[in-house]
Amino acid sequence: MAAARNGQGDRRPTMTDVAAAAGVSVALVSIIMRGAPGASDETRERVRRVADELGYVPDRRAQKLRQSRSRLIGVAFELQQPFHGDLVERLYPAAAAQGYDIALSSVAPTRNEQAAIGDLIRERCEAAVLLGSRMLAPDLATLAKRMPTQVVARPSGTELVGSVRTDDTAGIEAAVDHLIDLGHRRILHIDGGDAPGSAERAAGFAARMRHHGHASEARVVAGGPTESDGVRAITNTLDTSEASRPTGIVAFNDRCAIGVLDVLLRRGIHSPEDISVIGYDDSRLSRLAHINLTTVAQDADKIATEVIAQATRQIAGEAPTEIILTPQLTPRATTGRAPVE
Amino acid sequence: MAAARNGQGDRRPTMTDVAAAAGVSVALVSIIMRGAPGASDETRERVRRVADELGYVPDRRAQKLRQSRSRLIGVAFELQQPFHGDLVERLYPAAAAQGYDIALSSVAPTRNEQAAIGDLIRERCEAAVLLGSRMLAPDLATLAKRMPTQVVARPSGTELVGSVRTDDTAGIEAAVDHLIDLGHRRILHIDGGDAPGSAERAAGFAARMRHHGHASEARVVAGGPTESDGVRAITNTLDTSEASRPTGIVAFNDRCAIGVLDVLLRRGIHSPEDISVIGYDDSRLSRLAHINLTTVAQDADKIATEVIAQATRQIAGEAPTEIILTPQLTPRATTGRAPVE
DNA sequence: GTGAAAGCGCTAACAA
DNA sequence: TTGTTAGCGCTTTCAC
Secondary structure, three states: OOHHHHHHHOOOOOHOOOOOOOOOOOHHHHHHHHHHOOOHHHHHHHHHHHHHHOOOOOOHHHHHHOOOOOOOEEEEEEEHHHHHHHHHHHHHHHHHHHOEEEEEEEEEEEEOHHHHHHHEEEEEEEEEEEOOOOHHHHHHHHHHHOOEEEOOOOOOOOOOOOOEEOOOHHHHHHHHHHHHHHOOOEEEEOOOOOOHHHHHHHHHHHHHHHOOHHHHHHEEEOOOOOOHHHHHHHHHHHHHHOOOOOOOOEEEHHHHHHHHHHHHHHHOOOOOOOOEEEEOOOOOHHHOOOOOOOOOOOOOHHHHHHHHHHHHHHHHOOOOOOOEEEEEEEEEOOOOOOOOO | OOHHHHHHOOOOOHHHHHHHHOOOOOOHHHHHOOOOOOOOOOHHHHHHHHHHHHHOOOHHHHHHHOOOOOOOOOEEEEOOOHHHHHHHHHHHHHHHHOOEEEEEEEEEOOOOOHHHHHHHHHHOOOEEEEEEOOOOOOHHHHHHHHHHEEEOOOOOOOOOOOOEEEHHHHHHHHHHHHHHHHHOOOEEEEEEOOOOOOHHHHHHHHHHHOOOOHHHEEEEEOOOOOHHHHHHHHHHHHHHHOOOOOOOEEEEHHHHHHHHHHHHHHHHHHHHOOOEEEEEEOHHHHHOOOOOOEEEOOOOHHHHHHHHHHHHHHHHHOOOEEEEOOOOOOOOOOOOOOOOO
16 A cells, blocks of 8 residues: 555655645745744745644754754653652753753663663753762763763762752751651651662751750661661561650651551551651652651752753853752651650 | 863764764764674774764764654653553663664643643654553544554554553453452452543453352442542441441552552451452552552563554554453462451 | 765755 | 755765
8 A cells, every 4th residue: 555654644744845835935834833033924824724734743853953952951760750750740841941842761670871861862962860860970970071961869979960959958857856846756767778868868867866965866777768668677676676666757758658657557556646757758659648648848840940940051051050959848647746655 | 161061062073073083984984883784894993983082972863864764662651650660661672672762751740641742743753652541532543643553551442543451351350250269259349430441340340240140249339540549449338338348359450459458457457368459550569568469460561562563563554453461360468368257 | 895975854044 | 024045963875
């Protein structure tokens, strides 16, 4: 058959086709499709109509190739991280407001960051945004020599690479203060293992407990960023410290906190009556009605806006900076007054 | 300053730069970069070295523009669906094996499917793969006139659009059989509300219970695809049928099942001792150690392979087909023998 | 084995 | 207001 591809014809219409059909030059069609000034309203309307009839849609690759700039911001994100989803979603409108498009490149167990970044380079993105990158500072610096680069939700470790993140210390402090306010004293922090931000949060926790004069009642145990890590940490803790178990827990993040809650439930320990639990991220998970987790919220909207703003600045040649936002404690149902002893 | 962008120079090196630096023609560089035959090993090595020194990376837009075909398969996926992440991850290698690249376009609450698909068209993808699309059959048919289209995990409703999915009826039947084998009789199905596949699964459930002669002990209640839906459904059920509560539950999907488990936990009802629960999808969630949910598994690897295979066929002009894979019951920790009454 | 030249679909000067 | 022209960075004949 002549018309392959579901009879859609052998190829998509191009600007040349539209120009021919409308009896004008391609340049004029270009002007009209871009909404640029320099065409009569009458022609404009006619060409638009012809284009629609033909089902013409501009070829973005050709557009971007021709314009010396791609006006593309590349985003590497992890497919399995709900918070990355929250961020990506907000990057689109933020970028559009500055006249940029977003190119997505995913990171997954079978697809490493290098592969994802390679795609962004081949697409000639003008800047790279790495969500929760696991790259080391020297590698980031190398990448930064190729293209303006930022990391999100972690420090970059090099002044060549920008960073937008929330103040981990402040976030953990807010969590500690909240529990102290509620009368808790024996407070446990389950750290993030080798996840980015873990060290800062653990240090912040210890410092704040000291500040309140309860250093001796503070404990930090090894955890990690997933539910399983939370499960492991709390199980260990409960099994080994029956006598003096904590009344308040600050988990590394929401997923970790959810693991903790799950174990508590299974053991018949009620939250918040027996133990208060605080997460970190304000991910969609934490907001689910049945979880309703008190958490330290990172404002995805604000982060996205700052990321795009910094990207355009870096593209314009400004030096990258470290932008630190203040997280917000969001009390929900998993924290309450400390039980009377 | 002359060198904007972190001193990386004003522009990225092009093939012309490499050719000049190596003292050969661009055509030869092209041959070498693509690994095409027609260059001496010696030149090959020298040009490669020069390219590396310059940090040359081919411009994919220019490549794809020049080649009449984009060799791009566009994928529209939902950012917040873990199973979509599983699929996307597997589409990369499957596509690469056929010489295609993947272009990602995300769907989210603030970014609808039309927007996502528009991007795929502008990128001149040769085929569109829509994960869990919510588009109606007529709209899908319209899209199919533009480009070869497939939907995944649902029927397309039009023969113009391909579909790769698992047999919902068979999956639910396997779940029912499993419970029946374990001695369960009073079995509840929490359906998926208006989610794709919900009707098929509910019908399959009823039919299979009838087949086993336990139609009278089968119940179907309204649910949905999220944890909250599961919470709502089971709460209702427990509150209204204290006397004859089910011993087995088949939830619409894993997330729904997890909501159910959460409520059971909170009420001190043990699973599987008191109530067995089965999910659907075998998402990462279900495999978490502390959840360890019995579920009906959809083989993401196989789905991805079939999707790419069908995409290449459709691109070659073949008519789309409906590919139905058989799901696999995966027994884990949330199902066990029915309690003795 | 290598190079010259044309052109993919578009935009942007510049002319008319 | 409209058309002409010259590329963007690459691949692909077709000569040499």
